[in-house]
Amino acid sequence: LVDSKIIPEEKRKNNLNLARPITFQEFIGQEKLKSSLRIAIDASIYRKEPLEHTLLYGQPGLGKTTLAFLIAKEMNTKCRIATAPAIERPRDIVGLLLGLKEGEVLFIDEIHRLNRLTEELLYSAMEDFRLDLTMGANRGARCRTINLPRFTLVGATTKLASISAPLRDRFGISQKIEFYTCDELKQIIDNFSRLISFNVDDEASSHLAKISRGTPRIALRLLRRVRDYAQVVKKTNVISVNLIKKALNSYQIDEKGLDYVDRQYLSFLNQNKNIPTGLDSIAAGLGDDSSMLEFVVEPYLIQIGFLTRTPRGRLLTALGKKYIDSKNDNF
Numbered sequence: 473l474v475d476s477k478i479i480p481e482e483k484r485k486n487n488l489n490l491a492r493p494i495t496f497q498e499f500i501g502q503e504k505l506k507s508s509l510r511i512a513i514d515a516s517i518y519r520k521e522p523l524e525h526t527l528l529y530g531q532p533g534l535g536k537t538t539l540a541f542l543i544a545k546e547m548n549t550k551c552r553i554a555t556a557p558a559i560e561r562p563r564d565i566v567g568l569l570l571g572l573k574e575g576e577v578l579f580i581d582e583i584h585r586l587n588r589l590t591e592e593l594l595y596s597a598m599e600d601f602r603l604d605l606t607m608g609a610n611r612g613a614r615c616r617t618i619n620l621p622r623f624t625l626v627g628a629t630t631k632l633a634s635i636s637a638p639l640r641d642r643f644g645i646s647q648k649i650e651f652y653t654c655d656e657l658k659q660i661i662d663n664f665s666r667l668i669s670f671n672v673d674d675e676a677s678s679h680l681a682k683i684s685r686g687t688p689r690i691a692l693r694l695l696r697r698v699r700d701y702a703q704v705v706k707k708t709n710v711i712s713v714n715l716i717k718k719a720l721n722s723y724q725i726d727e728k729g730l731d732y733v734d735r736q737y738l739s740f741l742n743q744n745k746n747i748p749t750g751l752d753s754i755a756a757g758l759g760d761d762s763s764m765l766e767f768v769v770e771p772y773l774i775q776i777g778f779l780t781r782t783p784r785g786r787l788l789t790a791l792g793k794k795y796i797d798s799k800n801d802n803f
């Protein structure tokens with residue numbers, strides 16, 4: 473178990489997200505990914521070169537942004553953050569690239585959502601640290617080349633398949649971030665509780681870990697909700713399983729960690745006589761965004777064996793049907 477006290481207090485104060493690990497050692501789990509990144513980082517330091525461009529893919533909340541910060545920290549440099557939907561015009565990406573200093577890390581979240589023009593500008597920037605710009609239009613158009621400092625692009629995506637092959641091929645390193653085990657989530661919960669001086673007993677942190685959908689962001693979010701409830705309603709800093717169940721119940725999260733939206737989703741399929749149903753029909757029926765359902769709701773329902781994806785559509789499993797039949801929610 474990592475002792476948060478090893479991090480000097482003044483460094484923590486500079487860390488806006490208190491829960492965000494600020495050393496590789498504090499980053500729990502993902503051992504294979506960490507050890508291959510470690511080798512690549514050490515080799516780059518040895519050669520005095522920036523780390524190769526790195527693509528991180530996996531579900532939301534698994535630690536992609538955190539890893540980008542850690543890579544920059546290990547490379548003893550800064551990490552600049554951007555998200556692809558905010559890079560609308562070519563001049564946005566040009567501005568970002570020209571603002572980089574030698575060796576810095578540029579993190580682009582949701583990189584599969586870059587538009588074509590921006591993506592094409594990135595090709596030469598990534599490959600040759602050069603920007604090929606066309607100035608003016610039609611017959612007066614001229615090409616201009618600007619040299620860039622050498623940098624590392626860290627791209628993050630939840631949709632690897634949506635990244636075009638030319639962009640994907642320009643990442644020297646490509647790593648998947650997996651869901652976390654209960655033990656790993658328990659460690660994350662224990663470390664964070666200690667950091668905020670909150671006394672969560674062993675059984676309680678195991679219970680929270682079990683309902684956190686393999687995702688640190690969810691574990692930390694649940695812990696914060698439990699803390700609110702404990703401090704405001706129960707006036708205590710000591711957390712037991714019982715208290716967690718009561719707290720989560722007040723947020724309509726049940727013993728499986730399923731919330732209102734999950735149950736609404738399962739109920740919709742159940743009421744639809746559980747015939748295979750396409751994601752878009754479910755999204756339209758529930759009035760929800762289909763990518764939220766696909767990336768936030770469905771992965772966990774599949775993981776706990778309540779849902780299957782078939783070529784003809786989504787289906788409840790017998791386990792999922794039994795669960796939703798036992799609930800009295802009225803949607």
Ligand code: ADP
Pocket residue numbers: 489491492493498499500501502531532533534535536537538539628660688689692
């Ligand atoms: P993503 O970019 O994949 O959506 P983040 O990097 O923003 O995920 O992580 C979400 C939250 O979970 C952050 O508060 C982060 O500190 C925490 N977290 C993620 N991975 C880990 C880990 N391996 N160990 C400890 N905390 C983690």
